[in-house]
Amino acid sequence: MRISDSMRLDAIVRQQGHLKEQYANASRVAATGAKIGAPGDNPVGAAQSVRLQGALDRIDAFRESIKTPKGDLDQAEGALATAGDLFARAGEIALQGANGSLSATDRASLASEVDALKTQLVDAANTKGQAGYLFGGTSTATAAMDAAGNFLGNAADRTAEIAPGVSAITSVSGALAFSASGGRNVAADLDALRTALISNNPAAIAATVSTLDASRRQILAARTDAGLKSNRLDTADAAHQQTQLSLAAQRHAVSDADPTTAYSNLIALQGAVEQAISVARTSLSTMSINKFG
Amino acid sequence: MGISNLLSIASDALAAQAFAVDVTGQNVSNVNTPGYVRRNALIETRGLPGASQGGVNIKGINRAFDQFLDQRSVVASGLSAYANSHDSALGGLQAIFNDTDGSGLSDKVTQLFSSFTALAANPNDPTTRATVLTRADAFAAGLRDSSSQITSQRTDMYSQAQGVATQVNGIAGRIAKLNNQIAQAEGSGSDASDMHDQRGNLISDLSQLVDVHSFIDGSGKFVVRAAGSTLVEGGLAANLSVQLDVSGNLQVLSQRGGSPASDVTSQLSGGQLYGLQQARDVDATSAQTKLDQLAFDVATAVNTQHAAGFGLDGVSGRNLFSVSPMPGSAATITLDPAMVGQPNRIAASDTAANVPGGSNNATALSIIAGQKVASGGTRTPIEAYSDLVGDVGSRKQAAQNDVTLREAQAAQTKSLRDSSSGVSLDEEMVSLTRYQRGYEAATKLIKTVDDLLAGLMQAL
Structure with a gap:
């Protein structure tokens, strides 16, 4: 085949161009650490990367959004523990008040303590978390219980998506914990004890022992529910x-990109570029243009 | 033969060798001239009347031109130009969906649904509600921006195509003019090699713009066909124009003389014009359609669910997005006007009774992220977007591979053409030496004849 000068020059330019393009790409990979600089580099990989990043972002969102209900559930569990303790103490007061040796004054004094317990119960029922009142169901903007002990919330649950396509109840039912929906109206049970104490009626006081225990167990059941949801x-x-x-x-x-491989490729291509330049120099030196002079 | 004849032979030889040196010099000086076809000095023996010996005659110049190889090179060069133009245009399209450098939409898609997830966890929180509106607005803005970029690129490509058509017409006119000049020069017996080279260069330039096939027709006219129609015939050039058809796609029209313009768009097969047409009306259109589909599907799914829920004001039936049907969904999607600046209207609750703490509807909105609501109910939103990224990437990769292939083919055919037509300085150096020695020998012949004549004069 006849070789013209333009063929030799074109071949040199073309080879250098290809090598420099590869070198530039290898430099980008080594510098950025990213195998895929644009979708065209690896369309399947780019699409996969988008899906994986999307899934990672969703997981981030789940983990972030779990924090709020998790904190609220832990707070609710604490409030219910307090409420349970209140009823344990109310039960003790009932046993004490049923003792026939106590005077009416003693019982009146115990009734005052029951008043305080009720105030604490209302406070516990009106605990606020990040999402508002914790025991009001979906009625998070208003107090779950009024000062008289009437439950003002609803029985609805709050839910959240905690994993792709999986929703979970993230609230503890105040209705089940404090109102007759759970079996006992716990505030009314405290009221019954107070009334019996004030009326100085040992038999009536003794009758509240079991109802107060039922209220305590109702609250503890709600606490257990909060703990289980938090664990979930x-x-x-x-x-x-x-x-x-x-x-x-x-x-x-x-x-x-694997940094070692990326760096190795870069070094190898650097060598190839230098070699190609050397070959080009040799090739150009053999061209007759150098002999015309 | 007399001695005086020898002088005449030597004189012819000097002229012939000098002419050959001139031709060699022209080849050397044009070694890097694009499109230059090397010349060969044609010299032949010249018989002298009544003598068995003869001199040398300058017959002319021959161009080392191979029509077949040249045509192959032109076609391959045109296909290479097409591939490069197509690839370059797709590079712009790819940049719109390049999530690896953060310019894509994937973040906006996932952040929209993540804001619903956060809302479900805290439905009454004003900040969380405001974030939902911000993310929804960003999602819509991202779609509009991507759509606008595609539209802008398509507009640019239309302008480029019009520019290419103008260039084609300019070159076609020059070829037609050269055709006339060549015919005149050759008709008068002049050497038209330079004009042939110029015309070859123009054909080569033209092949960068549009697919070209040139030939000499039966009547001896030089004809250039482009995009399936006759662009130049002898001294007449047609006019190529680019406009948009009713669908907004490029329409390439060819018009000759007073005849009506004919649509040659479907005949395009090479050059920048074909690359622009393919990138604009096939690839960009496909990406635009997929983007519209994604916008419409996601907005519809979100709107349906959102309308089923209740805002903090206890009102339901509101859409979160305002979106028009396809086509144009991505370009027109916005936050619904009723929702702008109204975070309390975000429908997190599934019933009016569950306001403000009810979050079932927010959870349902969040769950859409994993539901196959896009692409005809076969893909989740992020999957549909990843398909779009993959599709654009595949088109770009195929275009890049095409560039590699077409450039190699163009280089190969150019190499074959140059093998026949290109200048080799090695050869020219040998030729120069040969003609130099020939010239020196002719000089020597004159000196010898001069010596002979001097000896003869001395003897007399």
């Missing part, structure tokens, strides 16, 4: 953490 969120969060690691590893495999 913990479990979900732990699962998210694992999923996050797995997804991040997958995304890393798809999108990120």
Whole structure:
């Protein structure tokens, strides 16, 4: 084949161009650590990367959004523990008040303590979390219980999506904890004890022991429910953490370059570019243009 | 043969060798001239009347031109120009959906649904509600922005295509003019090699713009066909124009003389014009359609669910987005006017009774992220978007691969053409030496004849 000068020059330019393009790409990969600089570099990988990043972002959102109900549930559990303690104390007062040796004055004094317990019960029932009143159901903007002990909330649950497509109840039912919906109107039970104490009626006082215990167990059941729901969120969060690691590893495999390989490629291409320049120099030196002079 | 004849032979030889040196010099000086076809000095023996010996005659110049190789090179170069133009245009399209550098929409899609997730956890929180509106607005703005960028690129490509058509017409006119000049020069017996080179260069330039096929027709006219129609015929050039058809797609029209313009769009097969047409009306349109579909599907799903819920004011039936049907959904999607600046209207609750703490509807909105509400109910929103990214990426990758292939083919055919037509300085150096020696020998012949004549004169 006849070789013209333009063929030799074109070949040199073309080879240099290809090598420099590869070198530029290898430099980008080594500098950024990203295997995929644009969708065209690896369309399947780019689409996969978008999906994996989307899944990672969703997991982030779940983990972040779990924090609010988790905090509220823990707070509700604490409030219910307090309420349970109140009823334990009310039960003690009932046993004490049923003792026939107590005077009317003694019982009046105990009634005052019951008043204080009721105030504390109302306070516990009106505990506010990040999402508002914790025991009002979906009525989070108004107090769950009035000063008289009437439950003002509703029995509806609040839900949240805690994992892709999985929603969970993230509230503790104040209705079940404090109102007759749960079996006992706990404030009324305290009122019954107070009334019996004021009326200095040992038999009536003794009759409240069992109802107060039922109220205490009702509150403890609600506390257990809060604990279980909180645990479920913990479990979900732990699962998210694992999923996050797995997804991040997958995304890393798809999108990120191995630094050692990237650097090795860069060095290899640098060598190839230098070699090509050397070959080009040799090739140009053999061209007759150098002999015309 | 007399001695005086020898002088005549030597004189012819000097002229012939000098002419050949001139031709060699022209080749050397044009070694880097694009499109230059190397010349060969044609010299032949010249018989002298009544003598068995003869001199040398300058017959002319021959261009080392191979029509077949040249045509292949032109076609391959046109396809390479098409591939490069297509690839370059797709580079712009790809940049709109490049999530690897943060310019894509994936963040906005996931953040929209993440804001619903946060709302479900805290439905009565003003900040969380405001964030939902912000994210929804950002989602809509992202879609509008991407759509606007596609539209802008399509507009640019239309302008470029019009510019290409103008260039085509300019070159076609010059080719037609050269055709006349070449015919005149060759008719008068002049050498038209330079004009042939110029015309070859113009054909090569033209092939960068539009697919070209040139030939000499039966009547001896040089004809250039482009986009399936005759662009130049002898001294007449047609006019190529670009406009938009009723669908908004490029329409390439060819008009010759007074005849009506014909639509040659479907005949395009090479050059920048074809690359622009493919990128604009096939690839960008496809991306635009997919983006519209994504906007419409997500907005519809979110609106349906949102309308089922209740805002803090206890009102239901409101849409979160305002979106027009396809096409144009991505370009027109906005926050519903009734929702702008009204975070309390976000419908987190599933019933009026559950306001303000009810979050079932917010949860349902959040769950849409994982539901197959897009692409005809087959893909989740982020999957549909990833499909769009993958599709644009595949088109760009295919275009890039096409560039590699077409450039290699163009280089190969150019190499074959240059092998025949290109200047080799090695050869020219040998030729120069050969003609130099020939010239020196002719000089020597004159000196020898001069010596002979001097000896003869001395003897007399």
